[in-house]
Amino acid sequence: MMAKRIDEAQVRKVAKLSRLALTEAEVEEFTEQLSAILDYAEKMNELDTENVEPLAHCLPINNVFRDDCIKESLGTEKTLANAPQRDGEFFKVPKILDGSGG
Amino acid sequence: MAELDYKVVVGLEIHVHLCTKTKMFCGCALSFGEEANSRVCPVCLGMPGVLPVMNKQALEYAIMVAMALNCEIAEFTKWDRKSYYYPDLPKNYQISQYDLPLSANGFIEIPLEGGKTKRIGIIRAHLEEDAGKNVHSEANFSQVDLNRAGTPLLEIVTCPDMNSASEVRALAVELQRIVRYLGVSEGDMQKGHMRFEPNINLIITKNGAEYKTPIAEVKNLNSFRALERSVEYEVQRQLDEFAETGKTIETGNKTTRGWVDEREVTVLQRKKEEAPDYRYFPEPDLVPVKLTKEWLAEIRGHLCELPINKQIRYVTEYKLSDYDAGVLTAERFTAEFFEQSVAAGGEPKRVCNLLTQTGLKIAKERGCGVCDLGIKAESLSELSKIVESGTVSSSAAVSIFEAMVETGKEPDILAEELNLIQKSDAGELELIVEHVLADNAKAVKDVKIGGKKSKKAHGFLLGQVMQKTRGQANPKVVSEILDKKLG
Numbered sequence: 001m002m003a004k005r006i007d008e009a010q011v012r013k014v015a016k017l018s019r020l021a022l023t024e025a026e027v028e029e030f031t032e033q034l035s036a037i038l039d040y041a042e043k044m045n046e047l048d049t050e051n052v053e054p055l056a057h058c059l060p061i062n063n064v065f066r067d068d069c070i071k072e073s074l075g076t077e078k079t080l081a082n083a084p085q086r087d088g089e090f091f092k093v094p095k096i097l098d099g100s101g102g
Numbered sequence: 103m104a105e106l107d108y109k110v111v112v113g114l115e116i117h118v119h120l121c122t123k124t125k126m127f128c129g130c131a132l133s134f135g136e137e138a139n140s141r142v143c144p145v146c147l148g149m150p151g152v153l154p155v156m157n158k159q160a161l162e163y164a165i166m167v168a169m170a171l172n173c174e175i176a177e178f179t180k181w182d183r184k185s186y187y188y189p190d191l192p193k194n195y196q197i198s199q200y201d202l203p204l205s206a207n208g209f210i211e212i213p214l215e216g217g218k219t220k221r222i223g224i225i226r227a228h229l230e231e232d233a234g235k236n237v238h239s240e241a242n243f244s245q246v247d248l249n250r251a252g253t254p255l256l257e258i259v260t261c262p263d264m265n266s267a268s269e270v271r272a273l274a275v276e277l278q279r280i281v282r283y284l285g286v287s288e289g290d291m292q293k294g295h296m297r298f299e300p301n302i303n304l305i306i307t308k309n310g311a312e313y314k315t316p317i318a319e320v321k322n323l324n325s326f327r328a329l330e331r332s333v334e335y336e337v338q339r340q341l342d343e344f345a346e347t348g349k350t351i352e353t354g355n356k357t358t359r360g361w362v363d364e365r366e367v368t369v370l371q372r373k374k375e376e377a378p379d380y381r382y383f384p385e386p387d388l389v390p391v392k393l394t395k396e397w398l399a400e401i402r403g404h405l406c407e408l409p410i411n412k413q414i415r416y417v418t419e420y421k422l423s424d425y426d427a428g429v430l431t432a433e434r435f436t437a438e439f440f441e442q443s444v445a446a447g448g449e450p451k452r453v454c455n456l457l458t459q460t461g462l463k464i465a466k467e468r469g470c471g472v473c474d475l476g477i478k479a480e481s482l483s484e485l486s487k488i489v490e491s492g493t494v495s496s497s498a499a500v501s502i503f504e505a506m507v508e509t510g511k512e513p514d515i516l517a518e519e520l521n522l523i524q525k526s527d528a529g530e531l532e533l534i535v536e537h538v539l540a541d542n543a544k545a546v547k548d549v550k551i552g553g554k555k556s557k558k559a560h561g562f563l564l565g566q567v568m569q570k571t572r573g574q575a576n577p578k579v580v581s582e583i584l585d586k587k588l589g
């Protein structure tokens with residue numbers, strides 16, 4: 001079965017969600033490329049996965065933890081060293097209107 | 103006017119900070135108001151090439167809460183990325199749990215008026231990391247502090263089982279009591295350790311037909327009072343809106359509203375053009391967690407008797423009022439101190455009164471807990487016993503309690519040192535009574551006449567005896583002697 005190719009509207013949506021500004025030419029180009037990738041991935045569907053458990057991680061290990069021990073943090077100066085803009089000890093960013101979040 | 107009846111329906115989304123020493127996925131210490139951006143490292147800054155590593159303590163704390171909420175604990179749980187772009191989220195995704203949360207299908211019993219309880223369903227409880235903080239100023243830019251980014255956060259989602267503002271408050275208070283009993287969170291709403299977001303709507307019955315109002319989710323609630331008031335406000339607002347527009351859950355959209363504490367209203371927050379698309383996918387940087395039976399049993403060993411069970415037990419076993427039981431069980435260490443005093447032989451009601459009326463007051467003045475006052479449970483038990491036996495009066499017990507805190511001495515020693523031992527020796531008291539009667543012929547006459555004046559005169563004579571003994575006579579014994587002599 002052939003994969004359903006991704007269309008330009010979907011590319012625009014993904015670009016918007018990823019905060020990417022694409023030119024018209026790029027939208028066209030990435031629609032082609034992404035469709036080809038999806039076609040390739042679609043090949044996986046040819047496999048019989050009837051008795052295969054869903055895989056949560058590609059490494060065959062679980063339970064990697066650390067103890068609750070404090071390590072030294074960077075400190076404000078180092079933290080802000082690469083910031084494009086700062087205001088005192090804060091990162092400075094364009095004004096945010098709406099408080100949302102997880 | 104049309105018949106209109108309605109039922110309030112509320113579910114809660116709750117976030118609880120876990121009080122580990124370090125963040126969820128890196129070794130940065132949790133922040134308590136330090137200099138902004140001082141407690142961050144490449145991991146919580148979202149630098150390229152870094153890898154998160156799970157904090158085992160945070161996972162165990164989360165499981166303890168899930169167990170206390172009677173949830174089913176997953177044998178296998180994993181992490182997912184929740185993608186969104188916001189300056190307080192440096193990685194542009196939050197590590198959270200999506201399809202395989204660590205726990206689901208539980209319930210919490212909340213106390214209602216008159217010692218009743220109600221069971222509220224818990225849909226799921228999962229672990230995630232908190233975001234940083236955006237600071238909005240008047241200027242045309244915002245400030246970002248990432249100290250909070252990566253703090254272990256337990257998200258709890260309840261069923262829409264609450265039907266009033268007071269039930270919502272009761273759940274919040276109960277959850278605070280639970281996490282504090284378990285010692286897994288400070289649970290302070292003002293400090294943002296617990297955040298409650300109620301989803302509220304109404305089921306309105308009008309002329310025999312049923313209508314559901316559109317759901318409103320309320321944010322920015324930083325006190326129990328704000329939480330309760332916001333639900334009350336929403337109920338009235340939704341009733342008014344329904345009367346005006348007739349909008350229902352089918353014809354109107356779910357909205358997000360912000361609580362404005364100064365005005366005690368909710369206001370519509372900017373609507374997003376489209377539904378959020380978080381594009382969850384499995385977190386490739388973290389391996390899954392398998393929870394063995396042995397490990398879970400070990401974690402279960404860290405649980406304690408839940409506050410609501412203690413409260414109920416105090417009423418049935420110790421015959422305390424529901425109010426007293428609630429006060430004693432508000433904090434775990436107060437409750438345990440009470441139980442130790444009772445176990446040492448104190449009469450429960452007497453110990454309860456000493457603790458709630460005097461102990462908690464002194465503790466509050468000193469800004470500490472009752473168990474931090476430096477007095478032993480056995481000493482409190484002794485104090486209750488000497489009140490019970492009539493050796494000291496209950497008002498003297500207050501002074502002794504205070505002196506115990508000041509000096510660390512035992513109650514019986516203090517009773518003597520402070521001259522607070524009641525004279526109960528009938529022979530000695532009889533002599534004093536006779537003197538008083540001889541000196542107050544008019545009052546004696548009044549008593550004998552009877553009526554209203556009699557009672558007053560009796561009280562006067564009792565007062566005279568107390569004065570002569572400098573308050574040390576046992577009033578019960580004096581009263582008996584007076585009755586005998588005058589009766």
